[in-house]
Amino acid sequence: MKYKFLRFAAHTRKNERYQQLMLVLTALRHPVMLPAVYIFFLILLLTLPEKTPPPYFPNYYLPMEMKREVLPSISDKMVGLDSPTITGKPLAIRQLTKNMSSIQLLQSARKNHKSYLDKKKYKHFNASMRRIFLTVMQYESISRMRFNRGTGRLVSQRDLEGLADYFVDSRWFREALKKFSSIEAYGFSEEHLFRVLISIQAAAHFFEVPYPALFCLFFQESKFDFMANSATGAKGIGQLTTIALREVRRLRNSLKKEALLQRTAFHLNQVYTDPQIQIWLQNLGYNIELPKILPIPENIEFTRINSAFMRKVGKELVKDGQAYGKNISLLWFLSRKIRRGRILSKRYAHMHKVFTQMLADQYAISPASTYNIETNVLVSTLLFTNYYRYKWRSKKDIFELSAEVRVILAAAAYNHGQTGMRRFLINLKHEFPMLDFKVLSAKKMRVLFTTRRLSRALQRPFQKIREASRHVRHIMNCSEKSQLLL
16 A cells, blocks of 8 residues: 555655646746747857867968867868978978078079970970979979968969960960060060069968969959050059959058068068078079069059159150160150050060150159069959958858859959858859859859850940959969869
């Protein structure tokens, strides 16, 4: 009887607990109680301390793998442009140069890509062209060995020799650069082109963007001509506009971005004044005097050429025996052709030489000018990097994109802004609801990048749409491996 009573009592207590639980659940279903309980648990979770707080790293020592939350796919797909000397951390930043003898540096430089010109049978190259191509080939290795600073590329992109091939096969090289460098009257400057190439290499390293994408962006924008001036007024290597400079000023409000910009300028000065770099250049046959690179000023001027400058050009031409220097209207016409990348006839070849040198001495020497090579390359890279790492989104949904697709969008946004390219992605999502943006490749994006879709996204005149499409495709053709573009 006692055991029956205990079982009955236990069963009664169990029923009471069950009834109490049902009462609590019923109360939680109340329209006031349920939100209150939810808020209580949310506050509790937010106020609990972390058991293992993340370690502190200064911004400028963060390796690429520490930045996965910014752009998860980029660091995973970066590969070295000079695989024999890659250390596993090609973008690690060190403050001191490596202690290598000049002989070691030169031997390593000669070994890398030594046979490229012979292998390609480019026997018709003049001395300037050979130096330029060997500079492109060798400096990547020298930068890694001397400064521990190298660049990377995406797996879908060309290597150094592939970029050189595109450079040689371009119409600009065949029709312009070879002519300028072969005829002394045009006053071809190896110094200017050298500074452009080294600045692009340094910018690709410090801003951690794929070198082929940056190389091809500047090649398409200006053909590496620091005097380039488009019909719309864009200036310099990166074809900066007043709108672009306003965006650059906004980006430089970030202390991290500003420090990155100034560290790159400091590194370029370190390269230009390094005695072993000077020995390397002398061994290649260069006879150039590199400038001292100052910090990038807060305000960058959108430099405009005035009539007083053009009269000085005319006086210099007359002094050199060129009678047409008295015709200022003709000089304005010729200067516009030069800044559009046109080739003047041999009759006016001396205009190239005088105009280029005076523009460099009066305007481009200032780090505050858009014509300054290093300033233009670095702030243009800052702008391109912003679009490369941009969080493309549709309302609250973020598009998760591969790095190779981000390069294409960045190249388009660099010229036409991110608003139109965001609209392009949103339209694609509506048109192809099942499209997986995570696995979207450069090859697939090329197929989707039609003028019809661009017209709907950019909402601009057809001429601008066609220009945008052609511009991006040229950059893709330059930077991507040819087999991906079939």
